[in-house]
Amino acid sequence: MDKEVLEFWKEVNPESAFCMGVKECVAILFIPSYYNVKKALAKIEQLQRGADPAIQKFLNAEKRGLMREEPQDAPDQIMGVFYxxxxKEGVNEKHVLALAEQSLNVLGVQQHLWEESWPVELQIFSSQSCDGAVMLLEIIKKECKGEEVKEALVAVQNRLKLWKVHTCKVKLTGSDFAKTFPLLQKYSNGLGRKKEYAGIIKDLYAYMETPDEIEHKALLWIDEELPALNNILTRLAKRYKCKPTVEDINKALEKHQHVPLKELVKTTMELRSVLQVIAHDEWVQITPKYDVRVIETPKYLVPFLPTAAMQPFDGLTKKPFCLSFVTTDPKASPSTFLPALVQTLVHEEYGHCVNFMDSFTNPQNRVVEIMGSTLDTPITEGISFFREVESTRTFERVLKKGPKSKSEKEIVKLIEKFCPFDAFVDGILFEVAQWRMVRFLRAVSDVRLNLEKQNFPEFIDWAHEKTGLSKKLVFDQTFHFQQNPGYAPCYSVFGQRLRDFQKQAMKNGFSQVEFNTFVASAGFPARDIFEERLKNKFDLA
Incomplete structure (x- = not known):
């Protein structure tokens, strides 16, 4: 049955399959015509008959994705496959031409979406997705030599511009807070997903919580952790003689714990060589087949990776690997102070990269549980979210009790090239605390906006009053998540579950490393299946 599901997945998700190392899926797009979608849904119904729960839930996620029709989806699909x-392969003109021709079909079969009247948020998403796709195609076009492929790319660009005209009726003069928020204040009136939202998040991300339960939990977490954020803001404000706001503290850290742009990649490499030993000893065992390649973000990818990112490749082959991008372009948003650089490294590499590599190389995992779907998201984002907290525990212990190993002595020495170690620890505590607050707010926003309890300006005002975070910061960290309902709560909801499960497991005599290694290497089944395996493995209630 797993093989049948794999073959089906290759048909409806060739872009993902290519990324995972399925060579026959190179330069292929799924064309979501009425006939193709109907055929795919019928195949899902057939495959689900008698299938086990892991396959059932994987196919539920695929089904929900196939049924979705929003104006930003087509340009997003095009941008995603070209990206x-x-x-993975640079500019292969033969493949670029094939993708361009298919992209015109992707846009053509969904032209009926032009006739809809879309909520302002979706209009903005569609406009920005079209702009992003046009920009990416322009970058690729400059690398091409053949006239035929250039003409094909221009044709797709022109079609995307037409798509933007027909799906976005509001006049956008920019994508930042100052330009976008006034439009939301004037036109925001619900996202149009209210009736479907609970089903969407259950199918795509296997949430075990209802929307109201997600909101309730996130509000409790905000109340629990806001005092700690305010305390670290106050402490750093005294240290750096500035206002106790997130923006002012970030400016102070940029000044006092600065990492020069020209040293960013070198410093990242030095940090990871030491942190990898610490991670393996204290946080999670790392597979001997670990292959993560840190590279400076190429110029043509900087607009899409303004700070840093990772991406797994070839997970269905014998040689999976991850790319970890470090952006150094001053026109983008590189991590140029030490706590931000370390927090990003911990989240991206010792969260995501270790998770994917440990899972891909675990022979006990079923293909259906590693081949890629939205079910990945809560697990890997939850792991990375919680790994940040585990890192602060290590840094605080080293500060209070002193380094206990060679690698810990090396990390202190490396950090002290930029600032005193105690100042760094305060900085990383702040960095993690602010990002935790942001992710709790994302969870609240997802529920309230999709259930139309608040429109976006009302949520922004509430979040600002509740947490003291600026309206711009809240907007920047929540708005674009609404392109994909259900994604935003993934970080905190499963991350907090891991926190509770780990605490119980350690009470039962298991070590942090034992627990985390099992979690990181167990693949990506639906959350209820994943959690049941955790409970059985670690005798959890």
């Missing part, structure tokens, strides 16, 4: 091919 994946660009990252």
């Amino acid at each position: 994946t091919h660009l990252v």
Whole structure:
């Protein structure tokens, strides 16, 4: 049955399959015509008959994705497939031409979406997705030599511009807070997903919580952790003689714990060589087949990776690997102070990269549980979210009790090239605390906006009053998540579950490393299946 599901997945998700190392899926797009979608849904119904729960829930996620029709989806699909091919193989003009021709079909079969009247948020998403796709195609076009492929790319660009005209009726003069928020204040009136939201998040991400339960939990977490954020803001404000706001503290850290742009990649490499030993000893065992390649973000990818990112590749082959991008372009948003650089490294590499590599190389995992779907998201984002907290525990212990190993002595020495170690620890505590607050707010926003309890301006005002975070910061960290309902709560909801499960497991005599290694290497089944395995393995209630 797993093989049948794999073959089906290759048909409806060739872009993902190519990324995972399925060579026959190179330069292929799924064309979501009425006939193709109907055929795919019928195949899902057939495959689900008699299938086990893991396959049932994987197919539920695929089904929900196939049924979705929003104006930003087509340009997003086009941008995603060109981006994946660009990252994995550079500019292959034969493949670029094939993708361009299919992209016109992707847009053509969904032209009926032009006739809809879309909520302002979706209009903005569609406009920005079209702009992003046009920009990426322009970058690729400059690398091409053949006239035929250039003309094909221009044709797709022109079609995307037409798509933007027909799906976005509001006049956008920019994508930042100052330009976008006034439009939301004037036109925001619900996302149009109210009736479907609970089903969407259950199918795509296997949430075990209802929307109201997600909101309730996130509000409790905000109340629990806001005092700690305010305390670290006050402490750093006294240290750096500035206002106790997130923005002012970030400016102070940029000044006092600065990492020069020209040293960013070198410093990242030095940090990871030491942190990898610490991670393996204290946080999670790392597979001997670990292959993560840190590279400076190429110029043509900087607009899409303004700070840093990772991406797994070839997970269905014998040689999976991850790319970890470090952006150094001053026109982008590189991590140029030490706590931000370390927090990003911990989240991206010792969260995501270790998770994917440990899972891909675990022979006990079923293909259906590693081949890629939205079910990945809560697990890997939850792991990375919680790994940040585990890192602060290590840094605080080293500060209070002193380094206990060679690698810990090396990390202190490396950090003290930029600032005193105690100042760094305060900085990383702040960095993690602010990001935790942001992710709790994302969870609240997802529920309230999709259930239309608040419109976006009302949520922004509430979040600002509740947490003291600026309206711009809240907007920047929540708005774009609404392109994909259900994604935003993934970090905190499963991350907090891991926190509770780990605490119980350690009470039962298991070590942090034992627990985390099992979690990181167990693949990506639906959350209820994943959690049941955790409970059985660690005798959890």
